[in-house]
Amino acid sequence: MKTILLIEDNDAIRENTAEILELTGYRVLTAENGKVGVEKALETRPDLVICDIMMPVLDGYGVLHIFNKNPQLASVPFIFLTAKTERTDFRKGMELGADDYLTKPFDESELLSAIEGRLNRFRHVGPPPGQPATADDLNEFINEARQVADLKSLPADRKVHTVRKKQYIYTEGDEPTRLYFVQSGKVKTVRTNADGKELITGLYGPGDFFGYLPLLETTEYTDSAVTLDDSELIYIPKEDFTQLLTANVEVGQQFIRLLAGRVSERETQLLGMAYSSLRRRVADALLRLHDQHPGELIQLSRDDLASVVGTATESLIRTLSEFRQDGLIEQTTVTGGSATTGIRVLQPDKLRRANW
Numbered sequence: 001m002k003t004i005l006l007i008e009d010n011d012a013i014r015e016n017t018a019e020i021l022e023l024t025g026y027r028v029l030t031a032e033n034g035k036v037g038v039e040k041a042l043e044t045r046p047d048l049v050i051c052d053i054m055m056p057v058l059d060g061y062g063v064l065h066i067f068n069k070n071p072q073l074a075s076v077p078f079i080f081l082t083a084k085t086e087r088t089d090f091r092k093g094m095e096l097g098a099d100d101y102l103t104k105p106f107d108e109s110e111l112l113s114a115i116e117g118r119l120n121r122f123r124h125v126g127p128p129p130g131q132p133a134t135a136d137d138l139n140e141f142i143n144e145a146r147q148v149a150d151l152k153s154l155p156a157d158r159k160v161h162t163v164r165k166k167q168y169i170y171t172e173g174d175e176p177t178r179l180y181f182v183q184s185g186k187v188k189t190v191r192t193n194a195d196g197k198e199l200i201t202g203l204y205g206p207g208d209f210f211g212y213l214p215l216l217e218t219t220e221y222t223d224s225a226v227t228l229d230d231s232e233l234i235y236i237p238k239e240d241f242t243q244l245l246t247a248n249v250e251v252g253q254q255f256i257r258l259l260a261g262r263v264s265e266r267e268t269q270l271l272g273m274a275y276s277s278l279r280r281r282v283a284d285a286l287l288r289l290h291d292q293h294p295g296e297l298i299q300l301s302r303d304d305l306a307s308v309v310g311t312a313t314e315s316l317i318r319t320l321s322e323f324r325q326d327g328l329i330e331q332t333t334v335t336g337g338s339a340t341t342g343i344r345v346l347q348p349d350k351l352r353r354a355n356w
Helices: 011-024 034-043 060-069 087-096 108-123 135-149 213-217 238-246 249-275 278-292 302-309 313-325 348-353
Strands: 003-007 027-031 048-052 078-082 100-103 160-163 168-170 178-184 187-192 198-204 224-227 231-237 298-301 329-333 340-345
Touching: 003 011, 003 034, 011 027, 011 108, 027 034, 034 048, 034 060, 048 060, 048 108, 060 078, 078 108, 100 108, 178 238, 198 302, 213 238, 231 238, 278 298, 278 302, 278 313, 278 340, 278 348, 298 302, 302 313, 302 340, 313 329
Parallel strands: 003 027, 003 048, 048 078, 078 100
Antiparallel strands: 160 231, 168 224, 178 231, 187 198, 187 224, 298 340, 329 340
């Protein structure tokens, strides 16, 4: 029987929610504030925590912070309950490491679905068969660093955080506190000018790191990171990242080579935007995405792809139509609406050689 810790200061919500969970077959521990909740968690480690944000004595953010600092509790799935829907509150919780949100009022099916999803995901942490990149790749690298430098502060297994589609991971001007590793899903980094026009500065998929340049430069983020799909991310604290780079020269060089490829790609993108024709820029963008996952369907909204290229959506659509007529690509409509397109590059060599 799974044990759920429910931390909620509203008596009616706490009692009703606990009753639903008990009828479903869960063992439920209840607490009327964050301090009591932490004490109960230390006495009996729960399999999952459901915690309100706004509470007396110790709020939900404080509870999650304590959980993250305690090795016994750090890996426990954590779901926030909140009546607040502002993006800043969601982002703050996700930055601290929350796994999911339920916005009050919620119905029974939403509650049980969120719990089952968290428990199932943590019972089977790991990618589906055939996925090209996994958390094991990251753990292997971390273990190598630990063996070389005896970095006991680096845990062998790192918690996987699920971030829903279109959620902000960080925003321009935020202070960097961690490195991010994509286990599944897609993330974009974007800059927005004074007129609100968006330029995508990076696209990251399974096996990619992002958010590292501000850590290396000790500066604030100059762009924002947003999930394009429901994504699974692994967070690496700034302190651990610094240890990885400084503990051993060979380990540091290995990681820096991995990151340098992204810097080079960014420079090539900006140079192309400055001097290349529109057709060349669209071709180069398609080739970069194709080379990341050869043979796979490129799935991006037309607006996002236009932001990668740095052009208007209408101009992108016209250029894609010309490429399709020339037999260079094929296009399909992807589930999610007419604004979403799937593109497969049919003749990558011809796209590379074309002199536009």
